[in-house]
Each structure stands twice: as structure tokens, then as C-alpha cells.
Amino acid sequence: MILLFSISIFDLLNPGLLYTVAGVFTAIIVLLLVLIYWNLYQRKKAFFQPQSFRMGFELWVSKLMLEEGELLKVTVPAKFAKHLKQPHKRQFALDSLIELKKSVAGTVGDNVVKLYLKLGLKEDSIKKLNSPVWHKKVKGINELSVMKQEDLNARIFKLTNNRNKYIRREAQAAMFNFYGFKGLRFLNVLTHSLSDWQQLNLIERLRPLDPEPIPGLSAWIHSDNATVVLFALKLAEIYQCFEVHDDVVSCFMHENEAVRGQAAKTLKEIAGETTAGILCERYPSETVKNKINILNSLTVIADDAQLPFLIKELDNENDFLKLGAARAIAAGCTGGWALLDSRALQQPLLFQNIYDHLRSELKK
């Protein structure tokens, strides 16, 4: 709220100037109103007007996919050819084919790619790939990747270490789409971070593939890039790569907390006879978060040899560690339940609770 008086400060303010400012604001408001309604109109138009093109195109594509015969000999109907000269309709056609390609495989998938090439949409994707605007480049890579345009792999491979994380991410996914496990070779040269999101994306893309030996896994575990090490450890965990057991153990010396924590998780899946002992040795120098990871792993791999260590941890001040140690004792040690039961009798308030909790959790 601005107050006005007939005193000096406001002598400097000229009513004419103020009306002009208000007029400028009003003009911008009018402009924005026009833009708002223009936008709404465009959206409505985009939704209704090309409905015939949309439906017609999608129908034509699905018929083509189901028909047997040489797709390359098919001519594009004139009604679509006319529409396909307009950029936004070309993009619509491209997006439709991308969505279709994502949901089909085999011959139908190959036919989608053929149609993509026949309609000259690859040029559109390449144009985007060449764009200096990052999000256009990302879109271009995505389209080429989904359509498996492997001939562009050299150009896309260069982008796997791009400083823009979105370009980098899409290029990495493309390499993977082209070559599966072998496409992960970009990890050899990656100097930028591989985010958890991207790691998860790659892991999920790997899932439908038949497991195969992962070339370079050992080297990645020793990479200078901590995120590459982390990803390699996750792969070793998921694919149970026993051959890298010693490499994984060496990760306990890594300065990155997350790497050491993941090493503890991975060892659970590829444990040997000595693994539980190694985890107990590393335990005292770890952070609380990693101690919990170690105890979780010990729940699966500990045996009577770790019992003295675990009993000591029952006296730890941290409740999570206490619970973790009790869980490992109950799950892995001979007479574990009896031991916890006797502890519950000594300290009923705390250990009876833990005992009951574990009974409920482990002995459903």
C-alpha cells in the first residue's frame, strides 16, 4: 500500500509518468491475455482439426504393420504426403512411430523402422541431433536410438561423455539400445558422473536381456570415476559376478561412502567363505549407514564364526545396529533365537521388544 502526501518525496513523482507506467502494465496484460487465448485456441485446434490426419495416419500405419509384403514398395497416400510437409504433423507422425516401436518387437518393430526411413523421418532426427539446442539434441538421440539407427553410433558415442547431463544420458541409453551389454563400453571413458537415475535406467534396460559375461566389469570397479564404480558394483550384485569378488573387497578402501556401502551389499550376493569375516573386519571403520548395510549382508551370510562380533554389537548404543546384529544372530547363528531369548530375560524392556519384532519379521 503506497501512501501519498503533499510532501516533497512525491513531488518527484509525476502523475503523467505514473499513468504511463500503468498504461505499459495494462498493455502487457492485454498482450498476455491475447497470448493466453491464442494458446488455448491453438491447443483446441491441434486437438480437433488434425483429428482426421491423426486417426487416418495411425490407422494406415497399423494396417501396414499387419499386412505382409514389401513395405518399401508401399506409396504414401497423397492425403498424408500433403500433411507430412508440415513440421508439427511430421513430428506427430514421428512420435506415433516412436511410441509404436517402443511397444512392439520382432518383424513389426522392423517394419516400423522401415516406415520411419521411408517417410524420411530419419533426416528430421538427424537435424535435431545436429541442433545446438540441448533438448532438441536429446530428442534427436532418443528418436535415433529407439529406431536403432546404429550407423550413427560413432557420433552418438562421442556424446556419451558430453558435459550436458541430459545429452550424455540419452547418448548412453542409445549406445545401450544399439549394442546391449557391449554398449556399456562408454563406461571405459566416462569422466562425468553417472547419476543414480541413469544407473537405474540402464539396469532396467538390461533386465530383459539374457545375462552374459560383462566385459570390462573388473576394470570399471577400479575406475577413477566413483559413479562408474558404483554402477559396476550394482551390476556385479544383480548378475552375481563371483569372478570380481576380490575387486569388490578392494572397494572397502574407496574414499566414497556410497561405494563402500554398495560393496557391502554386493558381497552379500557373491559371498565366499571368507566374506563374512572381511565384512566384520571392515565394520568398525565404517559410517553408521554402512554398518547397517554390513549387518544386513551378515544376516544372509554370517555363521557361528561371527557370533562373538555380533554379540558385541548387541550392546551398541544405536538401536538400528542393535536390531541389525540381533537379526543376523537369529538368521545365521546356531542357537541364535535361544541367545536372544536369554538376552530378553536379562533386559526385557529392550530385548524383548527386539525379540518379538524379529519373531514377527522372520518367522511369519
Add this chain to the structure above:
Amino acid sequence: MNWWVIILEAFALGIFLYSVILFAFYVFIGIFSIGETRKYIHQNRVTDYRMIASSLHAPSVSIIAPAYNEGLSIVDNVRSLLSIYYYNLEVIIVNDGSRDNSLQKLIDAYQLRRIDFFVPRQIPTKAVRGIYKSRNPVFRKLTVVDKENGGKADALNVGINIAGNDYVICIDVDCILEQDAVLKMVKPFMEATGKRVIASGGVIRIANSSIVENGSLVKVRLPREYLPRMQTLEYIRAFLLGRMAWSRLNGLLLISGAFGAFDKEIVVQCGGYNRNTVGEDMELVVRMRRYMEEKKAPYKVTYIPDPLCWTEAPASYKVLGRQRNRWIRGTYETLKFHRKMFFNPRYRLLGMLSYPYWFFFELLAPVIEFLGFSAFFIMILTGLVDWELFFPLLAVVVSFNYLYSVFAVYMEVKTYNQYRRRTDIAKLLLTSLSEPFNFHPFVVWSSIRGLVDIFRNRHSWGDMTREGFDKKIS
């Protein structure tokens, strides 16, 4: 020139400069938010969320929803939460000593049985009376906690103690979340590489008059009533412009208590929610930021512009007044707890910009506006107002206000476009016309009452009576 005139001139000059700086901030916020929202939309154009939703390797998330006397709608609300699309999810409902039959309703509806559960002592809370899980594997994600009444912050702390996952999403139990809300909230945490994301907020939208079926929003409609409609505009401005701009600066101080995701490890290290304030949501974010600043650890608080959470806004002046009264008290208490950061360069942007902005333009704004109004009326009575200057200045102020609202609506249409009918947009724009003369003065008045309550030592939360969403009639 006598002393009276000098004081008046100084007062007027102060208010004038304050207004100019405030306007400059609004211009900056408006412009700065565009880039952040555009970037977010572009970066998600090729993101395939479906793949992550069913992943066994996605980070584990606990949704914590405190409930107090929510018996009327609790079963539907929980059903809505259980339908969220995310594999590694746990839904923790904390019954904060409700005096109604909320707990029994949950037990009956979800076939709950009491289990033995060891609650680790991480954050001190009121006693937990029991923990319940379902016998039916369909509801395996659900955990219900029954505890002694201790307020919202205490209930959230119990949820944090029980949560077994890396991230916690704290929500109001009556909020309706979009199916992909968790996926989108988790992404910023997973995308961070250099800086640790400690908290992430999502946009909250007004669901009054929208159609809700089985706890899910099936049709978005602009609120029919004036107050919720006005708040719709207010929320669009605050979330789509204000918070996106502050997020870009990494200067956010507030993530709404109705919907916020947190890194549990940092929350626990900070001691959880503060039970001694009615602004526990803002206080936690400020404390977490302060903690990271003092540790000199790189961090970020993010915001995502997707409309992911829908809530019911107060539809009566009485309830709205209580809400705004509480908000200003929460702001005051939070800023008071952390006054050490005020213009303290040790806290960098947090101390030098975010905190002072909140102090001057969120906490003091109602006081200054109220003083301005009061002085204005006194001057009318004493004949000191220069009417020739008053009207052009009023035109500037009002046109700027409309400009900011229209710009927010433009951003909404250009990005998420939730209200697709042209008439809805027209209604929203027309509603903004009355804001400076009706809604805004009421909000200022409620805030002043809140500040008075602080000095009268009143700390009540204030009942938030809900009217319920529109239901689909089959």
C-alpha cells in the same frame, strides 16, 4: 518543516522504497521461474517413468500421513495412497490419538492385525500404542501406527522413526496424490550428483469442485466458490512462479507440509520435526539447510512444477482466517528460531537473501501493509492525501498486481494447462480483479491477528474443517 511532516515523509519514503523493492522481486521471480520450468519440461520429454515404477532397484520410499479424527474419509484416503504407482513403497498412517473411530475403520477395512515392532529411538516422540499390518497381502505396503496424541509434528516424527526406507514423503492424509507422484518426487534425489538433494517439494493444487472417485481425482474443475477459486490463483502464483524461481536459486525455505519429500538420513540427523511450532514444515527445511551449511556440505532443495498433489482449500472466511493466522505464526517462529542466520554471510545465500526476503517480504509485509492502510485512513481524515497523485499510483499498484496474476495464468496455460475450458480461464482472470479489494486485505488482517496471537502467547493449530470433494455420481 516541522517534526510531524519529517516523520510522515520518512514513513512515506520507507513504504515507497519497500514497494519498489518488492515489485522488483516479483519481476525477478516471474522472469527467473520461466527458465526453471522450461528446463524441467524439456528434460522430462523423453523420460520413461514406467520403467522405474516397477523396478526392484528403485530407492525405497515411505509415505507418512498423520491422521487426527479423519474417520469420515480415512478409508478412501488410504486406498488412494495404496494405489500409487511405485514398487518400493511403504505407506505409514499415523493415527495421532484420534478421538473418533479412525483406527477401527482402518482395522476393519484393511484387515489389520497388531504386530510386534521394535521402534528405534531416533527422534523422541510420544508413546506408540501399537503398530498394525494387514493380513491381506494386497495391502502389504500399509503400516498403521497408533500413538498418543502429540500433534502433527510428533506424528510425523513417529512415522520417520518407523520408516525403513531411504526417503520419506510427508503428506496430509486428505491430500490426493497423482499416480506418478512418488516417481516424480524421487527423481531429483536420484539425479543429483555433485550436490546432495536433501528435500524436494511438489506443486499443490486446489481440488474443490473437482470430481473424486475412490480417493482418486477423475476430473479437474475450477472451484465454483469464490475463496477456493481465489486460492487457486494464489497457489498457481506461489508454486509455478515463486517456488520455481527460488528453487533455481537454491534458496527455497519452504516445502509445504501437505506434500514434501526428504532424505531421511538428514532429517534424523537434524532431529526431525520441531514440536514447538505451528510452522513445522518450514522450520524443518530451514533447519536442514542450516545443518548442511554448518557442515559445509554441498546440497540442494528442489521443487518440481508438475501438479502432483491436490488438496481442499478453505471455503469460508473463518477457516481461511485460521489458516493464514497459523501460517504467519509458523513463519515468525521459524525465523525466530533461526535468527542467527539473518544477514549472516556464513550461511551464504540462505543467510544473505532467502532469510532476509522471508523476513521483510513475508513476515513484515502484512505489518507494513497494515500500517500503510492505517496511515492512509488517518491522512484522509486529516486532509493530507494528495489525490492527484493517489489515483495514478493506485493504478500502477493495481495494474502491476493484475499483471503478475495474468502472467501466472499464462504460465499455467503454457505449461500444465489444468483448466482447459476458456470460460474457466476467464473466471480465474476475473477473480483476480477483486483480489486487491477483498481477498488480499482479509489475508493481511488474518496475518495481523496471527501476529497479535503470538504476543498473547496463543499457540493453537486451529481446526481446519473440510467440506469434502465432489463425488462422481454413477
